[in-house]
Amino acid sequence: MGEDLLLRNVRPMGRAAVDVLIQAGRIAAQGPTLTAPPGIATEDGRGMLLLPGLVEAHTHLDKSLWGMPYQPNIAGPRLIDKIDNERALKRAWDIDPARQSARQVVQSIRMGSTHIRSHVDVDTDHGLWGIEGVMATREAYRDAITMDIVAFPQSGIIRRPGTAELMDAALALGAEHVGGIDPCAIDRDPKGHLDVVFGLSQKHGRPVDIHLHEPGEMGAFSMDLIIERTRALGMAGKVTISHAFCLGSPDRDLVDPLLAELAALDIAIMTTGPAARPAPPVRRLVEMGIRICAGSDGIRDTWGPYGNADMLERAMFIGLRNNFRRDEEVEIAFAVCTTGGAAVMRLDGYGTDIGCVADLLVLPGATITDAVVTRPARAFVIKHGRVVSRDGQALVSAP
Amino acid sequence: MGEDLLLRNVRPMGRAAVDVLIQAGRIAAQGPTLTAPPGIATEDGRGMLLLPGLVEAHTHLDKSLWGMPYQPNIAGPRLIDKIDNERALKRAWDIDPARQSARQVVQSIRMGSTHIRSHVDVDTDHGLWGIEGVMATREAYRDAITMDIVAFPQSGIIRRPGTAELMDAALALGAEHVGGIDPCAIDRDPKGHLDVVFGLSQKHGRPVDIHLHEPGEMGAFSMDLIIERTRALGMAGKVTISHAFCLGSPDRDLVDPLLAELAALDIAIMTTGPAARPAPPVRRLVEMGIRICAGSDGIRDTWGPYGNADMLERAMFIGLRNNFRRDEEVEIAFAVCTTGGAAVMRLDGYGTDIGCVADLLVLPGATITDAVVTRPARAFVIKHGRVVSRDGQALVSAP
Numbered sequence: 001m002g003e004d005l006l007l008r009n010v011r012p013m014g015r016a017a018v019d020v021l022i023q024a025g026r027i028a029a030q031g032p033t034l035t036a037p038p039g040i041a042t043e044d045g046r047g048m049l050l051l052p053g054l055v056e057a058h059t060h061l062d063k064s065l066w067g068m069p070y071q072p073n074i075a076g077p078r079l080i081d082k083i084d085n086e087r088a089l090k091r092a093w094d095i096d097p098a099r100q101s102a103r104q105v106v107q108s109i110r111m112g113s114t115h116i117r118s119h120v121d122v123d124t125d126h127g128l129w130g131i132e133g134v135m136a137t138r139e140a141y142r143d144a145i146t147m148d149i150v151a152f153p154q155s156g157i158i159r160r161p162g163t164a165e166l167m168d169a170a171l172a173l174g175a176e177h178v179g180g181i182d183p184c185a186i187d188r189d190p191k192g193h194l195d196v197v198f199g200l201s202q203k204h205g206r207p208v209d210i211h212l213h214e215p216g217e218m219g220a221f222s223m224d225l226i227i228e229r230t231r232a233l234g235m236a237g238k239v240t241i242s243h244a245f246c247l248g249s250p251d252r253d254l255v256d257p258l259l260a261e262l263a264a265l266d267i268a269i270m271t272t273g274p275a276a277r278p279a280p281p282v283r284r285l286v287e288m289g290i291r292i293c294a295g296s297d298g299i300r301d302t303w304g305p306y307g308n309a310d311m312l313e314r315a316m317f318i319g320l321r322n323n324f325r326r327d328e329e330v331e332i333a334f335a336v337c338t339t340g341g342a343a344v345m346r347l348d349g350y351g352t353d354i355g356c357v358a359d360l361l362v363l364p365g366a367t368i369t370d371a372v373v374t375r376p377a378r379a380f381v382i383k384h385g386r387v388v389s390r391d392g393q394a395l396v397s398a399p
Numbered sequence: 400m401g402e403d404l405l406l407r408n409v410r411p412m413g414r415a416a417v418d419v420l421i422q423a424g425r426i427a428a429q430g431p432t433l434t435a436p437p438g439i440a441t442e443d444g445r446g447m448l449l450l451p452g453l454v455e456a457h458t459h460l461d462k463s464l465w466g467m468p469y470q471p472n473i474a475g476p477r478l479i480d481k482i483d484n485e486r487a488l489k490r491a492w493d494i495d496p497a498r499q500s501a502r503q504v505v506q507s508i509r510m511g512s513t514h515i516r517s518h519v520d521v522d523t524d525h526g527l528w529g530i531e532g533v534m535a536t537r538e539a540y541r542d543a544i545t546m547d548i549v550a551f552p553q554s555g556i557i558r559r560p561g562t563a564e565l566m567d568a569a570l571a572l573g574a575e576h577v578g579g580i581d582p583c584a585i586d587r588d589p590k591g592h593l594d595v596v597f598g599l600s601q602k603h604g605r606p607v608d609i610h611l612h613e614p615g616e617m618g619a620f621s622m623d624l625i626i627e628r629t630r631a632l633g634m635a636g637k638v639t640i641s642h643a644f645c646l647g648s649p650d651r652d653l654v655d656p657l658l659a660e661l662a663a664l665d666i667a668i669m670t671t672g673p674a675a676r677p678a679p680p681v682r683r684l685v686e687m688g689i690r691i692c693a694g695s696d697g698i699r700d701t702w703g704p705y706g707n708a709d710m711l712e713r714a715m716f717i718g719l720r721n722n723f724r725r726d727e728e729v730e731i732a733f734a735v736c737t738t739g740g741a742a743v744m745r746l747d748g749y750g751t752d753i754g755c756v757a758d759l760l761v762l763p764g765a766t767i768t769d770a771v772v773t774r775p776a777r778a779f780v781i782k783h784g785r786v787v788s789r790d791g792q793a794l795v796s797a798p
């Protein structure tokens with residue numbers, strides 16, 4: 001379903017200004033001066049940029065503290081410190097996944113994201129609290145944003161018996177993807193971990209999206225195990241590896257064979273453009289045809305205070321991390337946050353061309369690069385032809 | 400000189416709300432409810448944070464494209480490509496240092512910087528165009544912001560004969576610091592380069608601030624040469640090394656002796672928190688008592704499109720680059736952009752305590768960390784007791 005809308009005087013991807021006619025939620029026509037069909041809603045784009053909706057391809061909607069009273073950040077330095085700290089605080093601070101995911105979703109909408117893939121915690125302390133909460137939010141905001149859910153074993157699978165069964169239940173309930181995390185470093189049993197992840201994938205016929213923070217040789221080993229299973233199970237095109245810090249190793253002898261395998265098996269990569277970690281070399285991945293997307297990861301949560309769910313700012317971070325300075329390079333970072341996300345989330349009809357779904361963004365800026373570095377308030381965010389945010393203010397609200 | 404002002408209901412550094420009385424540009428009193436002296440200007444802080452003015456300790460005021468029509472970024476990948484491209488474009492695009500420095504200064508003021516150290520190009524193509532332009536801006540905005548000027552041989556000294564003489568003239572004209580750049584990598588004659596830099600420093604009795612992008616062993620060698628001259632000339636406390644990427648090497652055997660020498664000779668370090676480069680480990684430097692400051696570096700110039708002169712955003716970049724997540728850590732990043740800059744620029748009476756110069760910032764936020772990660776519009780920026788920006792809008796303007 002979708003709406004009709006005539007968007008006057010916008011510059012698709014920074015090109016010359018046109019009018020854009022949207023009918024039944026799709027772009028039906030573009031031209032210098034279109035005749036308005038009788039009674040159609042019209043918006044004046046005032047010569048602004050028209051861009052495809054931003055794709056938030058990796059976040060954690062269930063655990064943000066967005067909109068809650070300020071809490072000092074106290075987690076310890078190790079990954080496991082943050083995991084254990086968070087699990088303990090969820091009930092203590094009442095980080096309700098339904099409420100908090102709604103708040104983050106509204107923030108995402110006003111920042112211009114039209115699609116979200118969210119990893120959602122599944123663990124033996126909290127069961128399906130997260131999955132149920134985020135599913136409720138997905139339903140409540142379905143006309144304003146499209147969401148994918150990954151059942152995510154944040155606290156590990158093998159080290160916390162009962163988690164595999166909860167993952168199974170989460171997938172039965174409606175999560176579309178099987179998550180995983182650091183098969184060596186967190187679960188300390190890479191074979192055991194990946195057998196559960198890929199086993200659930202086979203059982204439910206669902207794709208996989210695995211967090212892999214492991215650096216260097218350890219990460220390369222885990223990635224190799226993922227590659228092996230992807231090939232053996234005929235899952236080409238159905239696996240995403242998030243973070244993939246090991247691909248940021250300066251050791252080309254380690255990285256190049258992995259990249260070749262990722263390309264051959266169409267395994268996708270997600271990066272946040274992390275400033276403090278080795279990061280996948282974005283340009284090389286793009287040149288090799290490896291699908292690469294981006295995400296905010298957790299925003300304002302017990303892991304740390306950063307983040308605002310602005311995927312235009314994320315494009316800037318990716319540009320800064322990869323030392324992208326020429327416009328053509330900054331446009332790669334932008335593509336990661338738009339078409340890259342669409343390719344990973346397998347979105348049909350994504351873009352600003354005639355025939356595309358009208359999931360769109362209108363904002364000031366001379367060029368795409370200009371928009372990425374200035375990150376102005378979004379004049380319009382449009383979902384299926386309907387204006388869902390205007391002048392930086394979402395037209396939907398959260399509890 | 401300075402003004403009188405009563406600032407009601409502000410929280411210095413996030414502590415309990417007080418009134419702050421400013422007299423003759425200095426903080427004269429603080430207390431829960433101060434009696435207003437007759438006729439004094441009063442502003443309502445509405446319970447917001449009171450912070451010391453941000454210190455922009457490394458930028459390039461003479462070369463920003465801020466406010467000019469959008470130009471695609473086209474410079475090549477190497478440092479020397481960017482240097483040569485910029486020198487050629489200065490006249491072609493009319494990047495007038497007086498006009499452009501005024502524009503960036505106004506942007507800095509609205510973002511809450513109260514002090515700037517600017518490196519300003521000196522080269523044989525453009526002579527003292529930059530120095531004269533930035534000196535004119537300094538004079539024009541002297542009541543709104545305090546500025547230091549570094550005579551900066553961007554294009555090298557030895558490789559471009561005549562530059563040393565121009566540096567000498569710039570120092571005679573009013574630049575307070577002797578700049579330098581990559582003695583090995585750019586000038587390819589480290590002894591020759593540093594002999595000129597330290598020779599000019601001795602002749603004019605001025606401190607030194609050297610750009611050192613050289614990584615790893617090469618950078619360590621150049622740094623060692625700088626350390627040697629600092630010791631030999633008795634210049635402890637009078638040298639700053641900007642960027643210092645070599646300190647971001649993972650090789651502790653390389654880095655630790657350098658840090659010990661920097662501490663012993665009170666040599667300061669400037670970092671931008673670069674995401675794509677090795678970076679000085681901020682926490683270790685702070686713990687060793689090494690003065691460390693931060694800067695925006697060039698914003699929106701021919702080197703690249705990034706930057707907005709927001710030193711609160713810079714604190715966020717430094718936090719992200721150093722993986723600072725706990726509040727106490729993010730506060731270190733903030734300190735680098737405030738007290739760190741003040742220590743490097745040798746500012747007297749810097750801070751929010753009674754007796755300090757009233758160079759202040761009022762903005763929404765629960766804590767310092769909250770302000771760093773949300774980067775809200777600045778409600779008030781105050782220079783010597785005078786409000787120079789309000790609600791994100793500077794009360795001074797640029798051509």
